[in-house]
Amino acid sequence: MKEFLEGSRAIAEAVRLCKPGVISAYPITPQTHIVEELAQMVANGELRSQFVNVESEHSAASVVLGGVAAGVRSFTATSSQGLLYMAEVIFNIAGLRLPLVLACANRAVSAPINIWNDQQDSVSLRDAGWIQLYAENNQEVVDFHIMGYRISEDKSMMLPVMVCLDGFILTHGMESVDIPEQEKVDKFLPPYNPLYKLDTAEPLTMGLLADPDYYMETRYALQETLKDALKLIPKVSQEFRGVFGRDYKDCLIEEYYIKDAQKVIVAMGSVCGTIKEVVDELRAKGKKVGLLKIISYRPFPYARVCEALKDVPQVAVLDKAVSLGAYAPLAVEIKAAFFGKKKSPKVISSFVAGLGGRDITPESVREIFRKLNQREINLEFIDLKPELLQEEYGQ
Amino acid sequence: MDNSPLFKAGHTACAGCGQAIAARLVIETAGPNTIIVNNTGCLEVFSTRYPESAWNVPWIHSLFENAAAVASGVEAALIYLGKKENTNVIAQAGDGGTADIGLQALSGMLERGHDILYVCYDNEAYMNTGVQRSGLTPFNTNTSTSPIGAKSTGNIRPKKPMPEIALAHGIPYVAVASAGFIPDLQRKVKKALSIKGPKYIQIHVPCPLGWRHETDMTLEVARLAVETGLYPLIEYENGTLVSRRQIAPKPVEEYLKVQGRFKHLLNNPAEIKQIQEIADNNIRKYNLKVENQASS
Amino acid sequence: MFGPLVVKPSKSKGDKTGAWRIKLKPKFLQKNCIACKMCFSTCPEGCIQGKEKNTFNCDYSYCKGCGLCALVCPKKDIVMEEESEGEKK
Numbered sequence: 001m002k003e004f005l006e007g008s009r010a011i012a013e014a015v016r017l018c019k020p021g022v023i024s025a026y027p028i029t030p031q032t033h034i035v036e037e038l039a040q041m042v043a044n045g046e047l048r049s050q051f052v053n054v055e056s057e058h059s060a061a062s063v064v065l066g067g068v069a070a071g072v073r074s075f076t077a078t079s080s081q082g083l084l085y086m087a088e089v090i091f092n093i094a095g096l097r098l099p100l101v102l103a104c105a106n107r108a109v110s111a112p113i114n115i116w117n118d119q120q121d122s123v124s125l126r127d128a129g130w131i132q133l134y135a136e137n138n139q140e141v142v143d144f145h146i147m148g149y150r151i152s153e154d155k156s157m158m159l160p161v162m163v164c165l166d167g168f169i170l171t172h173g174m175e176s177v178d179i180p181e182q183e184k185v186d187k188f189l190p191p192y193n194p195l196y197k198l199d200t201a202e203p204l205t206m207g208l209l210a211d212p213d214y215y216m217e218t219r220y221a222l223q224e225t226l227k228d229a230l231k232l233i234p235k236v237s238q239e240f241r242g243v244f245g246r247d248y249k250d251c252l253i254e255e256y257y258i259k260d261a262q263k264v265i266v267a268m269g270s271v272c273g274t275i276k277e278v279v280d281e282l283r284a285k286g287k288k289v290g291l292l293k294i295i296s297y298r299p300f301p302y303a304r305v306c307e308a309l310k311d312v313p314q315v316a317v318l319d320k321a322v323s324l325g326a327y328a329p330l331a332v333e334i335k336a337a338f339f340g341k342k343k344s345p346k347v348i349s350s351f352v353a354g355l356g357g358r359d360i361t362p363e364s365v366r367e368i369f370r371k372l373n374q375r376e377i378n379l380e381f382i383d384l385k386p387e388l389l390q391e392e393y394g395q
Numbered sequence: 396m397d398n399s400p401l402f403k404a405g406h407t408a409c410a411g412c413g414q415a416i417a418a419r420l421v422i423e424t425a426g427p428n429t430i431i432v433n434n435t436g437c438l439e440v441f442s443t444r445y446p447e448s449a450w451n452v453p454w455i456h457s458l459f460e461n462a463a464a465v466a467s468g469v470e471a472a473l474i475y476l477g478k479k480e481n482t483n484v485i486a487q488a489g490d491g492g493t494a495d496i497g498l499q500a501l502s503g504m505l506e507r508g509h510d511i512l513y514v515c516y517d518n519e520a521y522m523n524t525g526v527q528r529s530g531l532t533p534f535n536t537n538t539s540t541s542p543i544g545a546k547s548t549g550n551i552r553p554k555k556p557m558p559e560i561a562l563a564h565g566i567p568y569v570a571v572a573s574a575g576f577i578p579d580l581q582r583k584v585k586k587a588l589s590i591k592g593p594k595y596i597q598i599h600v601p602c603p604l605g606w607r608h609e610t611d612m613t614l615e616v617a618r619l620a621v622e623t624g625l626y627p628l629i630e631y632e633n634g635t636l637v638s639r640r641q642i643a644p645k646p647v648e649e650y651l652k653v654q655g656r657f658k659h660l661l662n663n664p665a666e667i668k669q670i671q672e673i674a675d676n677n678i679r680k681y682n683l684k685v686e687n688q689a690s691s
Numbered sequence: 692m693f694g695p696l697v698v699k700p701s702k703s704k705g706d707k708t709g710a711w712r713i714k715l716k717p718k719f720l721q722k723n724c725i726a727c728k729m730c731f732s733t734c735p736e737g738c739i740q741g742k743e744k745n746t747f748n749c750d751y752s753y754c755k756g757c758g759l760c761a762l763v764c765p766k767k768d769i770v771m772e773e774e775s776e777g778e779k780k
Contacts (some may be wrong), residue, residue: 021472022471050475058464062458063468064468065457066467066468066471066472069465070472072475072476096457202453203453204453204697205703206454217695218696220694405703408735415736446698446702447703603757610755610758611761611771613757
């Protein structure tokens, strides 16, 4: 049913439909409304779930680890500092091969402390072994949570899924969203049936010490499983379309006017909405531009990216994070995708924008299209304010 | 506790390990309807080296500081499944994993009132990483990060009062036990598991390697700690002291001299006096001294 | 794909830690034993088994020779004695 509601509430509705038995909550802006909505649902008896108010994000992740290890679907949400604080547990959950969905309300990381949106937090944990899906709008946020549990709990996966949504922009934005019916969700998402769990009827030992004779194979298995996820995600996306009607194609990328484009911007998250508007505007003027939206950042869909962009002469990658001292994280993936390939863009320019919540306006996007030409740009910050910079301290 | 043990032989603890004795007794007393959540430490490392596992009960290890939090999640899951009534949940860790890095998660678990028994195996240092000082290392102990030297007689701080900290959370059961007093330990575990709510048991477990004593001295050393008043065996129910093991106090020197980690104190009466004061304070505080029988 | 992950305890045989013994091993005299089970409770390995009086013995493939059982037996019915290299098998 279509409702006009705040993103956080939409997430709570999606989570409620997935019926998790254990929810852990620790507040951090801009995720707070999500856990508050869930708390209210539990208090009203609308959601039968053990709601555990923990004393830190590290414990929030630990509680859901325990919950799913004991065989119960679990959920938590966090952001920025919270995600970094629980980073140890994030790696642990993937390594223990436990399925989970975690909502990350993307927010800049300290220091300086900043509560507004960029993608540095989840991007910084790209090595952890989680599937990371980036949502453009609140409909995607809702749908990715539901698909997330289905993907995560698949017996070939048993891997956690992080649904990344831009903080404030999506969490606090009011949008018209279709909240699916419970029957349809039940049809699409069966109850969690663990491959292994803590059960006195069948004792198991989980989390053993693996010395050099055993460790590497667990990591290899994770890598292979994430590669398999590139096949599973499209399959689940088509199943989703069958039940709910919305088509995310392969749910790895979205191609927007790529076919004959001369210039394409690659990006993740809500900024894609803005880019689509500028693409529409420029196309109306006869300019051949397009957008490649990355949905699945991990596993990274190298083959799909190559297929989509191989005939596009000029590509700009827009990052809302930076691997300080080196590169912009999404740009380097795009470059790596084409290395050694016969057909590839002539120019792949890297732009960083929107850090700490600095607005990426349609003008910023037009600026990127303007700067994208035959001269490849290694890494440029868009909308920078040079007046705030001093070469030496104390000027 | 019989032919189908819940904690199997073949683990790689040091010979004479106090923690192995206590851990085995805890799970055998708790029985097969128990799920264990274990922090990183000696116990976890020596009992679960892939592909071997000593545990015949559901058992999980996550990280160093979060047994209490993971156990909270397990307990919540069991409640959701309607299985909590029949299942014990035990979170266990060493002294470092409890009093230092694990204090936050433990405090949260106690405050939220989960039905979990938390067991702290206190061997008074970070033993698994090489005998480093922890918050529960006693005053004047020689450890690798509080070593003795020309300017030091060892650890400069007293033990963090963990049982009191647990007690301050207002939980229904707090007890201190020792590997040297086995029936008492078994009784306390059984008692704890019969109570609903968060429980804390701290068990003194000598470490032959870290404390530097012979492997067959483990029980004797543990007993001396109690009999000198340095490790009072106390038991609280709902905030009231319901039992304490009374002693005919021995001088602390008897306990110190059998361990290499205190060897440096034996020529240092001033330092021994300070340790004796700690023992005397305990004896006074908990009224540990056995009353002399009045002759008729 | 899955790598080394979860262990079924029934599949675990443990290490044969009996090989750790250096000099001494416990001899269960089975003469004055009162089946108090103190040796059984004390053993850090849990490798002592027994039911009635004078039936207690240990599994030498796991016994590390720590000597605690001998010291704790109230009837001194366990003694630590030297074993030769050949005997250790």
